[in-house]
Amino acid sequence: MPVHNADIAAKLDEIADLLEIEDANPFRIRAYRNAARTLRDLSREVTSLLAQGEDLTELPGIGKDLAGKIEDIVKTGTTPMLDEHRRAVPPTLVELLKIPGLGPKRVKTLSRTLGIRTLKDLHHAARTGRISALTGFGEKLERQILHELEARAGAEGRFKLATAAQYAEALVAYLKASPGVGRVVAAGSYRRARETIGDLDILATARADSPVMDRFVSYDEVEAVLAHGGTKATVRLACKLQVDLRVVGEESYGAALQYFTGSKAHNIVLRQLAQQRGLKVNEYGVFKEERRVAGQTEESVYAAVGLPWIPPELRENRGEFDAAREGRLPQLVQLGDLRGDLHAHTNATDGRNNLTEMARTARARGFEYLAICDHSQRLAMTHGLDAKRLLAQLDEIDRLNETKPGITLLKGIEVDILEDGRLDLPDGVLGRLDLVVAAVHSHFNLSRERQTERILRAMDRPHFTILAHPSGRLIQEREPYDVDLPRLIRQARERQCFLEVNAHPERLDLADAYCRMAKEEGVLVSINSDAHSVLDFENLRFGVGQARRGWLEPTDVLNSRPLSALRPLLQRTM
């Protein structure tokens, strides 16, 4: 049974949860949480680090003790300390912590006084009014618990970035129309472009007499008002997205934006840096004693601790502070850097629009080129192209290009990688294309070895250009298939081929950590829309967000190159 980093991280988080219920030293608890996070963000598997005899204490936040426990977990799936705490505390209590309003103290009280162990126990106790009868609990909390448990049945915990964007943009526009309001911006993980959003943090500047708070809680999509103070309010929208609004004065805008953008781990380090300079950072500004020394802009906040402004997508405490200090922050790729798109479909297969419509829309975006990459024959349900239909499409592309449509259409295919690593069309046909985008669409459940071998073999084919959606995951719907991505990345470097960041909101595949790894290995990444209609080019911004989270600069991105520079790179693979 392979133990992945996420499995180890889950165990460490469980220890932290149990320690919380036991009222342990909060800093000790934080140490477990930090270590869990370090492992989740690691681009290499701990098991392979250990196999190579590397020292885990080199990792940030992992000392001798935690290194030992991690080794235990790798070897046995658990560690004696976890087992001990599971005996001391009913492990099902950990579930209760996830109910808003219930923290370790209340969970402990519920367990001690009412014998509540599980969510089911909790539901029963809430329904029969036994919770509100306890001191320290009230009727309101009991109702909140009941509602949460009942809403939970169908609700998703997190929202995909693109889904959250729809709610966020509408709400921001609505708030901007309030009298006395200055700026309104969505901060939090949304601004950091995380692939999923737990809740939405909106920041506004406003005059003291502005009705923006009241306007917020009376937004017509608000289903429940969870908190409503003078500077902070929390609501739940009908779609179940929780939204916080914080209002600060204009002079605090930068400090508040910095603060509410996070991440938490990033902000902790920033405050430590401030402390070392005798400064205090909070959401109202940077203070020396009682005197505010910065805070109107984010730049001023970072400048106060001697750093340049750090882009939100990097604020995860994954090395951005060192990079900032040493003047080597990346100049991150922007949407406007993309010169074309190397993966789009037409109605020849499962797309909605024809070649001309796709070309026209891409040109209107200012693209210099667009690669038409319809599915291959094996994907029968998409009416995938066989050799004959593909060759017919190539003629059509030639004809369209001859009309000087203001954009160059490149000839491509999204060819299936078959179970044995062969491609779904013969080399003779693939050789006539400008590029070959290859993808796994079947046999997701192969063993890690077989899946990796399968893709490596496909990459060895002479015309292989880009590995599409390399992990195959669908966010919140399908786990990635089990594959050794670091090995694929190294192979791409050897083979001088490329990996895709698929910008489709359900994919965002490669994930950020692997984008960064590709960059470190010198493998170029192509940010592709995988458009199935003219509307889908809009998704490219989410792909760019993911690439930025992976520290990618324009030079790291294949399709930031003009056509003249792109062609030789494509030909290398053909």
Add this chain to the structure above:
DNA sequence: GCCGTTTTCGGCCCGACTGTTTTCAGTCG
């Protein structure tokens, strides 16, 4: 439990809101 050019002990980010507290604990982000 981690960490260190103020180092091996003593710190570790900080404030708002809620409910039930009659002066503040618990939770959250």
